[in-house]
Amino acid sequence: MSGVFVIGAGMTQFKPHPDVEVHELARQAAWDAIVSSGVAPRDIELAYAGHAYQGQCFGQKVLLKIGIVGLPVVNCENACASGASAVWGVYNAIKAGQADIGIAIGAERLASAKGGFTPLVADDLESSMGRVMPAVFSMMARKHMERYGTTPMQLAKIAVKNRRNGILNPYSPWRDPISVEDVLSSPVIAGPLTRLSCCPVSDGASAVVLASARVAKRYTAKPVEIRSAVLASGIRNGVGMADDHSEMTVRAAKKAYDQAGIGPDDIDLCELHDPFTIAELVHYEDLGFCAPGEGGRCVDEGRFEVGGDIAVSPSGGLLARGHPLGATGVAQIAEMFWQLRGEAGERQVPDARVGLAHTVGGGVTEIEAGATSVHILVS
Amino acid sequence: MTAARDLRPELFVKTVPPRLVCSRCTETDQLFYPIQAMNPVTSRAGTMVREEVEGGGKLLNFTHVVRGMPGFASPFALGVIELDAGPTITAQLTEWKDCELSMGMRVELVIGEIKRDADATVVIGPMFKPVKGKR
Numbered sequence: 001m002s003g004v005f006v007i008g009a010g011m012t013q014f015k016p017h018p019d020v021e022v023h024e025l026a027r028q029a030a031w032d033a034i035v036s037s038g039v040a041p042r043d044i045e046l047a048y049a050g051h052a053y054q055g056q057c058f059g060q061k062v063l064l065k066i067g068i069v070g071l072p073v074v075n076c077e078n079a080c081a082s083g084a085s086a087v088w089g090v091y092n093a094i095k096a097g098q099a100d101i102g103i104a105i106g107a108e109r110l111a112s113a114k115g116g117f118t119p120l121v122a123d124d125l126e127s128s129m130g131r132v133m134p135a136v137f138s139m140m141a142r143k144h145m146e147r148y149g150t151t152p153m154q155l156a157k158i159a160v161k162n163r164r165n166g167i168l169n170p171y172s173p174w175r176d177p178i179s180v181e182d183v184l185s186s187p188v189i190a191g192p193l194t195r196l197s198c199c200p201v202s203d204g205a206s207a208v209v210l211a212s213a214r215v216a217k218r219y220t221a222k223p224v225e226i227r228s229a230v231l232a233s234g235i236r237n238g239v240g241m242a243d244d245h246s247e248m249t250v251r252a253a254k255k256a257y258d259q260a261g262i263g264p265d266d267i268d269l270c271e272l273h274d275p276f277t278i279a280e281l282v283h284y285e286d287l288g289f290c291a292p293g294e295g296g297r298c299v300d301e302g303r304f305e306v307g308g309d310i311a312v313s314p315s316g317g318l319l320a321r322g323h324p325l326g327a328t329g330v331a332q333i334a335e336m337f338w339q340l341r342g343e344a345g346e347r348q349v350p351d352a353r354v355g356l357a358h359t360v361g362g363g364v365t366e367i368e369a370g371a372t373s374v375h376i377l378v379s
Numbered sequence: 380m381t382a383a384r385d386l387r388p389e390l391f392v393k394t395v396p397p398r399l400v401c402s403r404c405t406e407t408d409q410l411f412y413p414i415q416a417m418n419p420v421t422s423r424a425g426t427m428v429r430e431e432v433e434g435g436g437k438l439l440n441f442t443h444v445v446r447g448m449p450g451f452a453s454p455f456a457l458g459v460i461e462l463d464a465g466p467t468i469t470a471q472l473t474e475w476k477d478c479e480l481s482m483g484m485r486v487e488l489v490i491g492e493i494k495r496d497a498d499a500t501v502v503i504g505p506m507f508k509p510v511k512g513k514r
Contacts, residue, residue, distance in 0.1 A: 125413055126469045128386060129493055129504055130447055135457045136469075138442040146482065190442045236420065238467025239459050242440050365469075366419075 004094045005216040005223035006208050006377070008037025009334035014204035014322030015111070015173035022054050022109035025205040026062040029327075030105050033207035033334075034066070038219040044209070045099035046072045048089040050082035050106040051326030062105055077326075080273065081361030082106060083206065084231070084329025084373035090210050091229040091375075100212040106330035107205035126240070126365040134198055136363060137276035138190035139242035144282060145192075147244050148293035152192045155277040156183035157299050159196050159319055162274065165306060166316020168347040171204075171331075174320055183277075197277045202322030206331035224340045226333075228259035228376045234368030241360075241369050248372045249286035249360065256374035257288070262354060264288035269311040269339055269349045270304075271332035272358040273372075275318045279360075284312070287358060287374075311349040314339065325361075329373060332357035340379035353379050386493055386504035389414050397490045398431040399505060401466065412466040432464040434488020434505065441472065441480045450494040450502075460486055460507050471506045478509050485510040 010032025012025050026049070034041060047068070049059025059073040078085040083106025090102035121127040144150045160180055166172035178196060186194040216223040232252040237243070257263055264287060272287065274280035281295040289310055290298045298304060304312035315321045315335045318328060336355040338344045355377045362370025385391075389400045390413060402415040406426045409418070417424040441458040444451075456475035461467045472480070473491055486507040493504040 125387070125390075129469070130444070130451055130455060130457055130471045131469050132444060132447060135442045135444045139440040139457075139459065142440055142442065142482075188445055190444050238461065239439065240469060242459050242469070 003213055004091045004226045005211050005213065006226065006333060006337045007211045007216055007219045007223050008033045008039065008209035009207070009337040010034070010036060011171050011206040011331055011334050012204050013171050013173060014202040014324055014327070014331070017109065017203040022107055022203070023058070023061045023065065025109065025203065026105050026107035026207070027065040029107065029205035030062060030103060030207040031066055033103065033209050037209035039101055039209055041066055041068050044068055044071065044101050044103050046090065046093055046102045048074045048076055048086035048102070048104050050076050050078070050084070050086035050104070050329065051108055052077055052079055052082050053110065054108065054326065059105060062107070078371040079362030080275070080323070080325050081329055081359040081371040081373050082326040084332070084357070084359040084375070085371060087208065087330060087333050087375065088229050088231045088373055091226055094210055094212050100215045101209065103207060103209050104330055104333070105205070105207045106327040108324035108326040109203045110201045110324065111203045121363070124363065124365055127363060131363060133275065133363065134190040134193055136241045137278050138193050140244065140282060141192055141278040143242065143244040144278060148296065150281065150296040152184060153180060154296040154299045155192065155197060155281065156180040158274070158277040158280050159183045161305055162313045162317045162320040165314050165347060166320030168345070169316050169321055170345070172316045172321040193276055193278070199275045199318040199323040202324040204322060204324035204327045206327045206334050208330055208333050208337065222341045222379070224337050225378045226375055227262065227378045228256040228374070230256040230259065230374045232372050233370060234364065236366055237368050240363060240365070245282060245292060246286045246360065246368065246372070248368050249283060249358065252372045252374045253287045253358070256376050260376040262376055266354050267310050267356050268352045268354050269314055270356045270358070271313060271315060271317065271335050273318065273360040274313055275323055277319065280313065280317065283358060287356065306349055311352070314344070314347050314349050329357070329359045332359065333375060333377070336377045340377060381499065381501055383501040383503055386502050391490055391505050392431055393490055396433060397488050399434050399462070399488065401430050401432050401464065402427040403430045410465040412462070412468060432462070434462065434507070436460045436462040436486055436507070438480065438482060438484045438486050438509070439467070440482060450496065456480065458486070458507060473506050473508045475509065478511055480509065
């Protein structure tokens with residue numbers, strides 16, 4: 001056995017937590033991850049903490065509450081990919097022999113603290129001129145519709161699918177199904193995207209404990225291998241994410257597949273970056289699950305439902321589990337851990353053996369986006 | 380009288396018509412907006428010179444934002460504009476309520492109110508106006 005393994009995971013529910021401060025949310029997730037791993041807190045040798053807006057030395061403040069002090073702690077900010085970047089950091093530290101056991105924590109408290117808005121990035125030129133994420137993804141949708149004939153109904157079906165999945169996930173706050181008509185008739189945010197086509201801004205935290213091949217089986221008979229971990233940033237382009245594909249995701253996915261020796265046809269389940277319905281559809285194509293332009297047809301055919309070719313967003317995804325920015329990428333790895341061990345309860349994907357997690361983060365003027373990550377995990 | 384400020388220094392000049400402040404590389408002739416200290420493509424320093432350009436261009440994509448960030452007068456229209464001079468920029472559109480926006484339509488630079496600060500100071504910056512009847 002070689003490589004890096006997930007041996008424990010923890011998570012809070014993703015919803016407004018007005019009475020719980022963010023370090024406590026993160027402590028709950030971290031402690032659940034540590035307990036589920038069987039690792040003694042003193043045996044954790046390093047930590048990465050991902051968040052976008054939670055202040056200095058966030059990870060140290062969280063771990064202090066558990067009695068874990070003195071170890072190397074790296075706080076990383078990569079917008080919506082912050083949590084995934086934390087996982088990538090721990091993975092690489094273990095891979096490099098810096099430690100046998102590390103913890104990746106991700107957390108954010110925005111729904112309660114900032115009135116539901118992701119704060120304006122004032123130092124970014126186009127953000128300061130009015131660019132907001134729903135607008136960017138609305139233009140992504142317009143471009144995809146113009147080029148490939150994708151329809152609002154196909155996009156709405158993605159929101160319906162993810163809500164159906166999220167209802168089965170105890171970490172999601174939603175329990176009511178929605179229909180295509182509900183999605184299409186909900187208030188327009190940035191046409192064609194309606195409120196139910198967009199993810200909420202949530203509060204929440206997640207954590208995973210990773211271990212080297214040398215020690216993983218001391219703690220569990222069912223470690224989940226991270227077969228590849230890829231982090232990339234955007235290259236110069238004039239349109240940002242307002243395009244019909246994500247070059248950055250295509251590039252990162254190819255590298256991850258090559259590293260893992262696994263192709264898109266081998267993937268059983270996927271947690272991808274779906275803050276808006278159009279993003280999920282475009283990423284089907286970017287990740288190689290179907291050819292460019294075929295995402296809409298695949299939605300109509302149900303190919304990415306649980307029980308279809310690849311179960312996409314079985315947790316409900318960002319759309320129907322929630323999106324506390326820094327927590328999201330870690331939560332995807334936690335979901336993979338539970339699914340690939342057969343411990344996902346009612347939302348379990350049958351016979352899941354290979355999973356892919358994907359995030360995108362950060363609108364940055366002059367490049368496509370700030371960061372993307374692709375992790376491929378194997379049971 | 381309402382206070383006003385420019386969004387950033389060295390973004391535009393209020394000539395008639397207004398112009399955008401760019402950087403041109405003396406080695407590659409490539410134009411960049413906003414202004415750059417060094418060439419971000421060749422990674423070479425000492426090759427950039429300041430250049431003002433007119434703001435005519437083509438609307439590559441657009442959307443209507445029903446609810447923007449605090450301080451922005453919602454609803455507003457946002458577009459991706461490919462400038463005739465070369466660079467591409469995402470910015471607000473003006474006078475969009477009276478015309479049907481379409482991909483490929485001509486737009487021209489105007490300097491207008493982008494948003495207001497919390498103290499009601501008007502923030503001025505580059506915006507683009509559809510040129511009716513032209514593609």
